[in-house]
Amino acid sequence: MPRSSGPVDSPARLSLISRHLAPDYPLNTPYTVERHPDNIDTSLLPKTQTRALTTDANSANMSTQPEHPTLLIPGPIEFDDAVLNSMSHYSESHVGPGFVAVFGETLSMLRKLFQTTDPSAQPFVLSGSGTLGWDLVAANLIEPGEDALVLSTGYFGDGFADCLKVYGANVTQISAEPGSRPQLPEIEKALSEKKYKLLTVTHVDTSTGVLSELKNLSELVHRVSPDTLVIVDGVCSVACEEIDFDAWKLDGVVTASQKAIGCPAGLSVSMFSGRAIQAFQNRQTPPTSYFASMKNWLPIMQNYEAKKPSYFATPSPQLVRALHTALTQIVAQGVKERFAAHTAASDKIKAAVAALGLKQVAANPDDQAHGMTAIYLPENVKGAELLPKLASRGVVFAGGIHKAIAAKYIRFGHMGVSVLDPSRGHVEKAIKALEEGLSECGYQKA
Amino acid sequence: MPRSSGPVDSPARLSLISRHLAPDYPLNTPYTVERHPDNIDTSLLPKTQTRALTTDANSANMSTQPEHPTLLIPGPIEFDDAVLNSMSHYSESHVGPGFVAVFGETLSMLRKLFQTTDPSAQPFVLSGSGTLGWDLVAANLIEPGEDALVLSTGYFGDGFADCLKVYGANVTQISAEPGSRPQLPEIEKALSEKKYKLLTVTHVDTSTGVLSELKNLSELVHRVSPDTLVIVDGVCSVACEEIDFDAWKLDGVVTASQKAIGCPAGLSVSMFSGRAIQAFQNRQTPPTSYFASMKNWLPIMQNYEAKKPSYFATPSPQLVRALHTALTQIVAQGVKERFAAHTAASDKIKAAVAALGLKQVAANPDDQAHGMTAIYLPENVKGAELLPKLASRGVVFAGGIHKAIAAKYIRFGHMGVSVLDPSRGHVEKAIKALEEGLSECGYQKA
Numbered sequence: 001m002p003r004s005s006g007p008v009d010s011p012a013r014l015s016l017i018s019r020h021l022a023p024d025y026p027l028n029t030p031y032t033v034e035r036h037p038d039n040i041d042t043s044l045l046p047k048t049q050t051r052a053l054t055t056d057a058n059s060a061n062m063s064t065q066p067e068h069p070t071l072l073i074p075g076p077i078e079f080d081d082a083v084l085n086s087m088s089h090y091s092e093s094h095v096g097p098g099f100v101a102v103f104g105e106t107l108s109m110l111r112k113l114f115q116t117t118d119p120s121a122q123p124f125v126l127s128g129s130g131t132l133g134w135d136l137v138a139a140n141l142i143e144p145g146e147d148a149l150v151l152s153t154g155y156f157g158d159g160f161a162d163c164l165k166v167y168g169a170n171v172t173q174i175s176a177e178p179g180s181r182p183q184l185p186e187i188e189k190a191l192s193e194k195k196y197k198l199l200t201v202t203h204v205d206t207s208t209g210v211l212s213e214l215k216n217l218s219e220l221v222h223r224v225s226p227d228t229l230v231i232v233d234g235v236c237s238v239a240c241e242e243i244d245f246d247a248w249k250l251d252g253v254v255t256a257s258q259k260a261i262g263c264p265a266g267l268s269v270s271m272f273s274g275r276a277i278q279a280f281q282n283r284q285t286p287p288t289s290y291f292a293s294m295k296n297w298l299p300i301m302q303n304y305e306a307k308k309p310s311y312f313a314t315p316s317p318q319l320v321r322a323l324h325t326a327l328t329q330i331v332a333q334g335v336k337e338r339f340a341a342h343t344a345a346s347d348k349i350k351a352a353v354a355a356l357g358l359k360q361v362a363a364n365p366d367d368q369a370h371g372m373t374a375i376y377l378p379e380n381v382k383g384a385e386l387l388p389k390l391a392s393r394g395v396v397f398a399g400g401i402h403k404a405i406a407a408k409y410i411r412f413g414h415m416g417v418s419v420l421d422p423s424r425g426h427v428e429k430a431i432k433a434l435e436e437g438l439s440e441c442g443y444q445k446a
Numbered sequence: 447m448p449r450s451s452g453p454v455d456s457p458a459r460l461s462l463i464s465r466h467l468a469p470d471y472p473l474n475t476p477y478t479v480e481r482h483p484d485n486i487d488t489s490l491l492p493k494t495q496t497r498a499l500t501t502d503a504n505s506a507n508m509s510t511q512p513e514h515p516t517l518l519i520p521g522p523i524e525f526d527d528a529v530l531n532s533m534s535h536y537s538e539s540h541v542g543p544g545f546v547a548v549f550g551e552t553l554s555m556l557r558k559l560f561q562t563t564d565p566s567a568q569p570f571v572l573s574g575s576g577t578l579g580w581d582l583v584a585a586n587l588i589e590p591g592e593d594a595l596v597l598s599t600g601y602f603g604d605g606f607a608d609c610l611k612v613y614g615a616n617v618t619q620i621s622a623e624p625g626s627r628p629q630l631p632e633i634e635k636a637l638s639e640k641k642y643k644l645l646t647v648t649h650v651d652t653s654t655g656v657l658s659e660l661k662n663l664s665e666l667v668h669r670v671s672p673d674t675l676v677i678v679d680g681v682c683s684v685a686c687e688e689i690d691f692d693a694w695k696l697d698g699v700v701t702a703s704q705k706a707i708g709c710p711a712g713l714s715v716s717m718f719s720g721r722a723i724q725a726f727q728n729r730q731t732p733p734t735s736y737f738a739s740m741k742n743w744l745p746i747m748q749n750y751e752a753k754k755p756s757y758f759a760t761p762s763p764q765l766v767r768a769l770h771t772a773l774t775q776i777v778a779q780g781v782k783e784r785f786a787a788h789t790a791a792s793d794k795i796k797a798a799v800a801a802l803g804l805k806q807v808a809a810n811p812d813d814q815a816h817g818m819t820a821i822y823l824p825e826n827v828k829g830a831e832l833l834p835k836l837a838s839r840g841v842v843f844a845g846g847i848h849k850a851i852a853a854k855y856i857r858f859g860h861m862g863v864s865v866l867d868p869s870r871g872h873v874e875k876a877i878k879a880l881e882e883g884l885s886e887c888g889y890q891k892a
Contacts, residue, residue: 071537076763078537087533087764090511091524093842094711127712128737129573131759135737163736258760265540266573266712266762289735290609291574291581311847313577314704316712316765317522318533396539401757 073398074413075259095309120274133254139289144168154205203237209374240371262416345419357445389437519844520859521705541755566720579700585735590614600651649683655820686817708862791865803891835883
């Protein structure tokens with residue numbers, strides 16, 4: 001049933017959600033928020049249909065999903081039951097009060113996830129895949145003939161460069177060898193040689209598991225080239241790596257629903273600074289896309305967040321409800337706690353990989369992502385041989401996709417419920433499968 | 447569990463699905479296919495999780511969805527339970543064999559829905575809303591500076607024109623008064639005055655309920671301007687209005703998942719002719735979008751249909767599974783039967799509207815859509831007064847959106863399960879609510 005949007009403003013509502021959520025709605029995680037048994041406003045809880053919410057975070061097998069291979073690729077990831085239940089919400093109008101309130105809260109909660117309190121920052125949630133975020137940047141924040149500096153740490157950095165070129169940007173690319181990342185001195189040199197409208201960096205390149213530094217990079221850009229917008233591809237980092245949007249003075253972070261946020265695929269999710277919106281509004285030429293046009297979407301997103309129905313193109317109520325449920329859990333847990341949990345799980349996984357005598361694609365520990373691990377295969381083991389052995393143990397890893405080294409490595413995604421709910425045992429199961437699978441392939445640690 | 451893709455080719459597989467589906471999987475419709483009790487290949491049935499499939503198409507209340515207002519707007523529409531259950535399918539790899547087979551079958555079944563057997567025709571299913579289909583046309587099938595002729599019967603015809611302009615097309619628009627449509631003689635005149643790269647027509651404009659003729663229009667274009675591509679916006683027509691892609695020599699039909707197809711919103715669905723693909727391949731300039739680029743998507747769609755994993759951007763496994771379930775039902779029923787069922791329901795609704803003494807926005811009976819009815823309000827009744835009275839009776843209609851007449855009419859969507867499953871009683875409920883609501887507003891038939 002639609003619920004009315006009361007006089008409570010967004011931050012207060014979020015605090016309500018975060019305060020009230022815990023008692024009836026335990027998170028799939030050991031990192032619970034403080035519990036207040038009083039005053040439960042059940043209208044704020046995600047609606048579910050026939051499957052019961054799980055009620056004991058420590059039960060041995062809490063998921064009501066049918067048995068299936070454990071998906072440990074770097075996105076899509078395994079889902080929390082409540083998120084998945086939200087996907088089968090009955091049909092409702094995309095401009096009805098119930099859905100408008102849910103969409104509005106979803107946008108407000110994204111501000112918490114990105115750690116921004118600046119009212120000029122603007123969240124967007126569009127039907128599309130993560131790739132659509134690149135179009136959103138390329139069609140709105142840069143004009144044909146303007147310069148972009150793209151830092152590439154793999155397949156996805158190269159993709160962002162391709163997208164910018166399609167929309168007419170002049171792209172200068174600084175690419176690192178597979179497993180490393182462009183260093184600040186060469187970036188500083190490039191920034192001082194030309195005035196760039198924007199710089200893009202892939203926070204975690206899903207093809208290599210390389211983590212880029214954002215804080216120092218953004219400081220450098222603001223010091224050397226203060227007008228250049230700092231744009232982050234956060235597809236494989238948002239909700240598992242620290243992103244402090246305001247403090248780090250970021251201008252744009254684009255991501256997707258299906259990675260660490262833990263929602264099914266199908267939504268492009270992004271946050272832009274007031275400065276980025278200003279750059280869009282100061283364009284000399286109109287946006288060069290229709291479906292990805294901020295001109296079309298900006299008033300819609302502002303209206304939804306103000307709980308006013310609005311239409312440019314039909315959103316997906318089911319996906320937005322699932323995102324709402326995922327964000328409600330994230331906000332209730334607290335983003336800092338979420339990042340810490342991913343770091344702890346990643347440290348454990350990387351230690352286990354090292355104990356097996358395996359090397360990571362990301363060579364330097366400081367450059368290693370916390371939501372995935374790209375692992376070089378031992379010399380005589382092929383991915384095509386090992387991956388089916390993992391699958392026969394109920395574990396799905398991904399193969400390599402960086403063309404220079406594709407056959408030489410595999411990828412292990414460890415995000416969301418798989419690391420936040422220890423009762424699922426996913427991490428242990430995966431490490432054990434990896435150990436046994438390698439051994440079956442004839443590998444023995446040297 | 448992933449299921450292996452056997453040696454059965456697509457048409458043969460479709461025939462298998464259509465032949466085997468009925469016994470265990472009754473459609474929510476009185477128009478059942480012939481039933482064969484032998485040889486059930488259950489691997490071909492849509493997978494569900496905890497909610498049981500309904501088993502009796504004639505039971506009084508077959509839906510397992512919680513009670514909720516009946517959504518009778520012109521999209522999104524009410525869902526069949528099995529379609530909705532597919533939305534909460536557990537997580538799976540977008541390049542794993544199970545999902546690749548489902549995506550491949552989905553594309554093959556679209557050929558049946560559009561009634562094309564021409565192997566050069568190409569279906570696309572992309573994450574996005576219906577609007578993305580316009581970008582797909584504008585960014586790939588026409589180059590900047592080329593001419594497009596847009597036939598407009600309302601808000602959505604105007605939108606298609608705007609989209610084409612964003613991508614640099616020179617647009618000539620023939621617009622009709624609200625409630626009517628451009629006539630063939632003026633279209634013929636326009637076609638003989640200038641050489642157009644493409645012509646677009648909104649099959650049913652959701653803002654007015656005006657149905658455009660496609661068969662005669664396409665014949666005219668092929669006679670007068672044979673090189674001009676015939677592009678149809680079928681967002682509010684595909685799966686409820688007859689579309690005979692091959693016989694009518696159409697070059698493109700773009701639609702969305704959430705209208706008569708009966709799947710939740712979030713997918714752009716389209717079919718293009720071999721001639722349209724050729725026009726794309728003969729471009730002098732590259733496509734002017736990245737996310738909507740046929741260059742990026744064409745090989746992906748071809749690979750998925752050939753059951754080969756492929757990646758450009760992550761599809762939404764849950765939405766594609768829901769579309770697969772919806773198309774499986776549509777193909778099992780037969781598209782001709784589906785169109786006939788919508789026409790029968792529409793005739794009944796329009797007779798009831800006339801019996802209430804109300805006029806439709808689409809004045810000429812030949813121009814009236816079969817999946818929706820746009821109804822002029824009586825002189826002293828306001829939509830803002832009537833719609834809540836319908837809502838209090840559990841029926842959700844939409845208000846007007848054509849800016850010239852927005853306050854003067856309401857819209858009643860009658861597509862998919864609401865007309866195909868008489869046991870739901872949606873049509874009767876809506877007509878009764880309309881009658882009572884009008885009466886409560888003080889209206890009496892003159």
